[in-house]
Amino acid sequence: MTQALISGFTFIKHGLDLGYPIRESIESIEPLCDEIVVNVGFDDPELKKDDGTWEYLNDHFGHTKFKFIKSWWDPKLRKDGLILSQQTNIALEQCRGKYCQYIQGDEALHEDDLSIIHDSVIDLEKNTHLDGLVFDYIHFYGNVDIQLYTRRIYRQEMRLIRNFKDIVSWKDAQGFRYKNESKIQCKKIPARIFHYGWARKEQVMATKVKAMDKLYHENPDQQDFVYKRMWGLRKFTQTHPSVMEEWTTKHKNDLDIMSLPLEFKLKDLNLVVSDAWENLTGHRLGEYKNFKLRS
Structure with a gap:
């Protein structure tokens, strides 16, 4: 391990009711981190009401490297998902x-990539002009064996940052x-x-979508x-991360999404063209990046 202290951090609210693999997420970063901060959200200012996520995580992670904190999700912050960056x-x-x-x-992180991240942190020690690491994304949709890859969603994002540099979570916490x-x-980094x-069973996904919609809109x-x-x-x-084996088995959807009729709209022609260009050149047309890549 690098001698520089690495903190892991995350937040969660209603992780059990909404089918989040929060335990597995934490387990995936645990080998990399010297400490892990977990912020668990509650429904009331008195921090008494949650769905059992607080107790569930505390029961699983009793080591002193884990630090649990409670927070209230103020419903007045229901705009553009800003409460996600606040949490x-x-x-952080x-x-x-x-x-x-x-x-x-x-x-979740894959165990095969932990050495890449570790070595990249060592490189950050030498390159003080860099303050973050950008990861590739694999987005699942409809099932744990179906991947969504198109300009419609981001393919890269920052997930490791240098601390004490006036860096904060941005907007709805994507970056x-x-x-x-x-x-x-x-x-x-690779x-x-x-x-x-977006890989939960349809009924659980419907509950999650409604819960998330309330964080963005007054009238969801x-x-x-x-x-x-x-x-x-x-x-x-x-292959999935090994920590996700039980979760992916449990949450595998009976629905065969690839057997459904393809919903194709006229505006999707732009996606077809840009995706074809990306396949040829590796460059994604009109890609939004919430960071500046440097060597």
Whole structure:
């Protein structure tokens, strides 16, 4: 391990009711981290009401390297998902490490990539002009063996940052920025984030979608969620992180999403063109990056 202290940090609310692999997410970063800060959200200012996630995680992670904190999710912050960055920052502020490895409750690292991340942190020690590491993303949709890869979703994002550099979680917690809102200078590494946010069974997914919609809108959509076959779906042929084996077996969807009719709209032609260009050149047209890549 590098001699520089590495803090892991995450947040979660209603992780049990909404089917999050939060225990597995934490386990996936545990070998990399010297401490892990877990911010568990509650429904009331008195911090008494949750779905059992607090007790569940404390029962599983009793070692002193784990630090659990409670926080209230203020419903007044129901706009653009800003409460997600607020909750991320609550955990980040408790981190003591020189570097901080972030993981969200529906994400996991692969054990094969831990050495890549470790060596990249050592490189950060030598390259003080860089303040973050950018990971590749694997997004699952509809099932644990179906991957969504298209310009519609981000393919890279920052998940490790240098601490004590006025860096904060940005907007709805997809990435990070400096406090002055400028983009962070980062290095791209070939480590992967496995994102299971859209891989739950349909009924659980419908509950999760409604819960998330309330974080973005005053009057959330009340329509029930159903999976649809969309452009960009393909079979996942790699291996899942070993910590996800039990979860992926339990949450494998009976639905064969690839057997559904393809829902294709005129605006999807842009995706077809840009995806074809990316396959030819490796360059994604119109890609938004919440960071600046440097070598």
